Amino acid sequence: MYNFLSFIRNFSWIERIMGVKYPEIFLACIEIVLKNEGGYVNHPSDPGGETNMGIAKRFYPNEDIKNMTKERAIELYYRDYWLPMNLLKLKNRDLILQVFDFGVNAGIRRSIRFLQRLVQVTDDGIIGPVTINAINSQGPEIVEKFKNRRRIYYMNLAAQKPKLEVFLRGWLRRIDNTKF
Numbered sequence: 001m002y003n004f005l006s007f008i009r010n011f012s013w014i015e016r017i018m019g020v021k022y023p024e025i026f027l028a029c030i031e032i033v034l035k036n037e038g039g040y041v042n043h044p045s046d047p048g049g050e051t052n053m054g055i056a057k058r059f060y061p062n063e064d065i066k067n068m069t070k071e072r073a074i075e076l077y078y079r080d081y082w083l084p085m086n087l088l089k090l091k092n093r094d095l096i097l098q099v100f101d102f103g104v105n106a107g108i109r110r111s112i113r114f115l116q117r118l119v120q121v122t123d124d125g126i127i128g129p130v131t132i133n134a135i136n137s138q139g140p141e142i143v144e145k146f147k148n149r150r151r152i153y154y155m156n157l158a159a160q161k162p163k164l165e166v167f168l169r170g171w172l173r174r175i176d177n178t179k180f
Contacts, residue, residue: 086127
């Protein structure tokens with residue numbers, strides 16, 4: 001497995017050039033998300049179309065997807081997923097990883113709403129103080145509950161859209177492989 005400390009050191013030049021200091025938890029999560037997403041694909045059944053490291057042409061029409069660099073993908077994930085999700089104040093690292101990974105794969109609002117429903121707060125798709133307090137008061141079992149909710153989502157999605165069934169086994173494997 002990839003050595004986490006060497007992974008962090010590889011990003012020091014990005015921080016110097018771009019002036020961005022990525023939080024340690026983001027770096028730990030993005031390593032796993034990038035592994036989950038893989039490289040360049042252009043699968044005919046993927047509604048995102050041409051995709052590289054999970055960055056899809058459908059959502060980033062002005063990006064050169066085929067030649068996407070890892071640094072650019074990380075920048076986009078940090079700006080467009082990590083920051084809006086507001087995960088830094090959550091205490092459970094395993095839950096942060098699952099919520100972030102699901103946000104990348106199925107949408108940040110959907111991921112947050114699923115989590116909010118589990119902790120029984122208003123599911124507005126925004127992690128604010130009420131949601132943070134409710135999440136942080138949960139025990140470690142919240143991670144398994146969230147993972148189970150992800151499984152149900154993917155199974156329902158494949159049932160509703162048979163064209164996506166080709167991805168179901170990978171989505172389910174992804175849930176189990178999303179861990180530190």
